[in-house]
Amino acid sequence: MTQKPLPSDSPLLQPVTAGALQAKNRLWMAPLTRNRADADGTPNDLSVEYYRQRAEAGVIISEGSQPSAVGQGYPNTAGAVTDANEAGWTRVAEAVHADGGLLVVQLMHAGRISHTSTIAGETPVSSTATRAAGQIFTVDGQQDHTPPRALATDELPGVAAEFADAARRVVRAGADGVELHAANGYLLHQFLADGVNDRTDSYGGTPENRARFVVEVAKATADAIGADRVGIRLSPGHPFNDITEDDLSVYETLVAQLAELGLAYVHLLAEADDPIVGKLRAVWPGTFVLNTGFGVDDARDEIARLLSDGVADAVAVGRPFLANPDLVTRWTQGADLNEPNQETFYGGGAEGYTDYPRLAG
Template identity: 75%
Template structure:
């Protein structure tokens, strides 16, 4: 048991993030759960799951592919068909009915994929080099498929897929989108100098490596507005076989994104990583910090980050997984449910919608 949060805790302070009012500064980070229908359609079980967690200041729904070739894992949601739109509309209605706000994270997996997961299409990337390690498929773990590098002529089409997905999401009633440029997926594969081996206008210099991300953000803003567009980055994070030595690309990227007036920047990093202060100084709008990859998200530690001005909001993953009413529990100083790791990926209601609330 912890002591109850003070009424004036910065974790509980309301805010406006771009066009979206939020009730508090505790956001639910995107968590892949592999519960969508086989064709990527979000279903009623997912609507229940997200509505249960509507107490978050903002829900960032799980990474969802903007195209078939962008799918990395089995049973992840899509954002590119009429059926997907209808599924997301049910989720938006459920979350809004429970008083919450929700955006969807648009995640093109790039080379973190396999033909068994994306309908038999060769994955695309910034490179022809496959990622090390294996990926889970319907037939068990397999090596990542060898991707083909996108041609410069193909890049605008991929950019349009993000913009079209963003338009679909907002048409479905969601509050906006988060562009996923982190964790080793497609946009991060262009940013990372240890992965991007291109010699054209999308490789080499920091500005060139940031180019597809800036173009994607600009197209998304044109589709749905800057006030409904956020972005996630993870500077230097090695997840999914990412290798980065030139982190100046993030200062270049964030400076250009700032000119687009995006609603928020979501950074995965340790709070004392020097890149956090550098990016915080550049970014003019809501700055969201996610420290959960390096350490458990501790309530009092996160409160101090907000009180000290390190961030404007914090994104929390695993604690929300097992505690649908996490903010209420933190407010009251109540004990937390422990997550069942065996039910994280795939399955039904067990370990998904059956965690008890207070």
């Protein structure tokens, strides 16, 4: 759908600061799992080109990348575990920076959303020993999630240290920061969610206890690379990956404690009119990034309105960036958008990954 060009003073096109990140605009690329890394988790030539193409974004938030081998959820996801992974991210960061972009690597420990065949025969770990309902894609097709084991209390500092080590790796590789994935039903969310976390130690039960591990991971990561290079993604009440949550007060508790750490931003996945948006916006003093799952046709003007109204300081969009590497230019000019091909979202080669056309000229 063709739209009028954006005026030069559109809030979408204004710079925004998030900690150490000096973003050139407020249209950020949301994390998108694409399953195109090498089998060992190393970003490859296709990854370099994919991210380079999208350097127009105010900030590119990368695909979820495992901070440890046991943290991997799906085949061919990027990692931040080995020297080879680090070298791959170095190439990605150099390409993004050469085209004037910023790169934040999302660190995603899948927890119980995994299968033993994906993690070299290991058992997935979680806040709980309860298997997630449903199935997961593996190299052998769809299979039931492997029953996890509950992390022992004395193991948790080691897991937090894995996040910190992964953050050091990607920042050493040239990334501008990291985003902790505490959403979408993965490990950190498994601790937050009262319907999943059944622990009886100091990491379960009350909102303060359920927030504790996420705060500790955030602090360890901030100590490793600087709080101003650490963001966090949250999805309160989102049922993806067998998450159930009745008590959302944990998020106000969590965000208030994260505010004391001085993180770069909070990235919230929620509908704009969800009461949790206003509650967390009121608690969080820093840069607030919103991702509502915007529809492609009317997303641009809705995003501009949210920014003008102060609902968020920046917005993150996914599928429009997936199919339109030059999304900022297209929305600025009011040009038509490419339609995403859902059949090529996950895995494969260049098709549906690096071959979406840019505007001519």
